[in-house]
Amino acid sequence: MPQGVPESIPNDGLTTRQRRNTPVLGVHTGDGKGKSTAAFGMAMRAWNAGLNVAVFQFVKSAKWRVGEESALEALGALHEQTGRGGPVQWHKMGQGWSWLRSSSEHADDHAAAARAGWAEISRRLAGEEHDFYVLDEFTYPLDWGWIDVDEVVDTLRARPGRQHVIITGRRAPQKLIDAADLVTEMRKVAHPMDQGRKGQKGIEW
Template sequence: MPQGQPESIPQDGLTTRQRRNRPLLMVHTGDGKGKSTAAFGLALRGWNQGWSVGVFQFVKNAKWRIGEETAFETLGALHTERGTGGSVEWHKMGSGWSWSRQPGSESDHAEQAAQGWEEIKRRLAAQTHGLYVLDEFTYPINWGWVDIDDVVATLAARAGHQHVVITGRRADPKLIEAADLVTEMTKIKHPMDAGQKGQRGIEW
């Protein structure tokens, strides 16, 4: 149940309030479904809190557009129009990051991934967002496109109250070590094993 009590009280000199409000680094990993879906569920929660939500999808396919992107566009517009919820920014690597002036560099995914991380570092330094969703960020780390030691050091040193959730398979052990919360999504059964294809509203 969500209202759980901690199993022990650490002797860290923090008040309960300080401990409660500590910004979290969360990791959703494993081979099962739900890693990104749960991250976007968290983003919905953050939006409801009025946080600025920044989504950074490290996906290679520019054409890929999941239902959440459209839904969060609607939610972000509500913030602009009515002040309901928080603001939402949604950035995708595959289509060339929206802040980048080099859409022609699509072919160099390593370079794009590195640029994405540099932008996230700038935003963390500027305390731009209350919640960062770094979707499928484990892959550029594992492929060596983004340096894991830089990621861990940057996140450890981030100021203010910025939550970060990172999704993707095979999270680096250093990332798991650095994280406050790690959930592994394990596939017990999947329709594709039974020959079923992905479908609208479920996979996207």
């Protein structure tokens, strides 16, 4: 594990402190496992550092609940009770975001629901509401053309303060990759699903 030793010192006129405090835009893409799991692992680390964490899952079903959601909510509750770590919010698109007045809003229009999600995230970024954002499976509405990639990249590049953003999903648009500081491709080498196994609790969710 690299303990913060940079491979080169850039000639960018910034001090080490300024560089250290630069907010990170990360992308986890590729066909392999671990894109979301690594992002949620980073969220756990961010919680421990006292950062204000918000997860936005661009998934179809609000019923789908991964173990990380319960675990991060437990950590968020621990923060409420003891002050340890940071606060945690977890929002799912599902049939409509949790902050919407009616759960039937956008019920039949996933594209509109995805756009509403991004509009809210954009608003929160402008208001510096969180320190660490996970935009889980956000590459899909970008890939499908539901949300404009240029607008997303412009908003992310112009975000104020020190807000870290991690975006996960396959087929990340090249413009997003170009804008990111940290891009990892999770490449599948072998997976039990290939052998006809079904997922199991504690491993797959």
